[in-house]
Amino acid sequence: MNAVDLLFWLFAILSVGGGLAMIFSRHPVSAAMFMIVSLVGVAALFVLLESFFLAILQVLVYAGAVMVLFLFIIMLLDVGPEAGKRKLGHFKMGIFGVLATVLLVGTLLTLGNSFDSLALDQSIWPELSEPKDGPSQSLPFSTQVSSFGYGLMTKYMLPIQISGFMLLAAMVGVIILSKKTPGREDVN
């Protein structure tokens, strides 16, 4: 076991343990803090894969922005440990249990299959180094930021635009929902 393996196990335990602690902790603030620990652990795993850009985005977006908002709302509404006490009926619990089991088994099966069919040096995704049309020469795939940018602006242009459009729609929706029109009465 070399140093990198040791670090991998450290951060893997940190992220999985943080996730479990998030689920089992009673207080919402503790749960949020454990989720941050878990997210930072995953970011550290990205660093071990030498994909610094993804790691930084993980910390910047999830740990630094999304979780701050979560914590903000938890504090603002002053949610205590007794907030999550609402019990589901046995029937609903059963349905959720079956669904979760199906998901878990499906994921394990898919993962097992893809590991069998792939050699270790092969990636699930096609290579980015294949020649492109256009003036610039083909970039070999690397962990460099410019490589990410090039991929996003050429091969993955459509997914980027679709997700951008969805974000825009969500933003417009939030503005409409939260804006109070002076003339209209509040529904509540």
Added chain:
Amino acid sequence: MMDWMPQGLWFEVCLKVFFAFMMVGAVMTMAGYSVLAERKVSAWMQGRVGPNRTVLPFVEYIPIFGPLLKKLGMFQPLADGLKFLFKEEIVPGHVNKFYYYLAPLIALVPALTTMTVLPFGQMYWNDGTVSTLALADLEVGILFVFAVSSLGVYGIALAGWSSNSKYSFLGGIRSSAQMISYELAMGLSLLPVFLWVCAPGSSESGLSLSAIANSQSGGAWLFLVQPLSALIFLIALFAETNRLPFDMPESETDLVGGFHTEYGSFKFGIFFVAEYAHIVIGSAIFTVIFLGGWHFLPFMEDPWPANWIGSLLGVGWFLAKTIFLIFFFIWIRWTLPRFRYDQVMHLGWSKLLPLALVNLIVYLLIVTVIDQNAAANL
């Protein structure tokens, strides 16, 4: 997987740890002395004398030099630190103990972590190669700074929440809202800078801080090219470091002490040092991005020779610019009154954010035109 590490692994690690301690020492010393600068400058601006009594017993008797140091208050940071250490530590009975103790640490750690990617000079080696002086010159340096400093808000939010006191709570809530709001404008104000530095045809690429600093060598500093970006970044920097026109989290006129109302002795000291460390790092980053880093003056080649003397002078010049910016922070604090909370939010969301967007679009067009012209001339 280990092939990128040289054989003497432990030697490398020890060396890195040594450098890291040096860097922490330098930044913490600067943070301590900016507290002194704050007191001296405010005294100067208000026609007072400021700290001029503290002195070590034996230094006092050195002729000329001793009384001068005493008059300048050079030992005041030492005395302040000792005071924080030896004060009685009071933990109020109504706090959430775990998070109450954790919060100062969470506030300090991001402030000290951002310095790892901060380049502060160039080393000219004997064989003619030039390397950047930094603990880790990451390719995505500026994003790293943003990511880590965005974690700093947890310290303040948790301090406010765990204190179980209304003033602290309001301070914590205000600070999280303020930091989220100004992070957007800050990030957007930097996008045109990267467009400019990494413009098609230029040799620089990536988001590294050293590439940005070196792109200003012998040419215009970026605050001359992009004054609006520099202004927005500076305002957002004031908001992110909770400095005075924006010190909502601890506005003492309406919140007693804000998020640290319930904190005393060394735990308060840690918050205090974290704030000044943020100022030092923020000033250094502004220097690197907009003020040419360690390069001499705009439109001039560095006048110093390309050897170790040049390296030292470059670092010194970088420090001089950073110290000027720290002075600027203090200057603003004792000049401007505090904003009201709704004014802070209004400024952030409906002034700075649209301004940063317009700025981005204008520079997009400019860079595109330059690029098209360059392509047509080929």
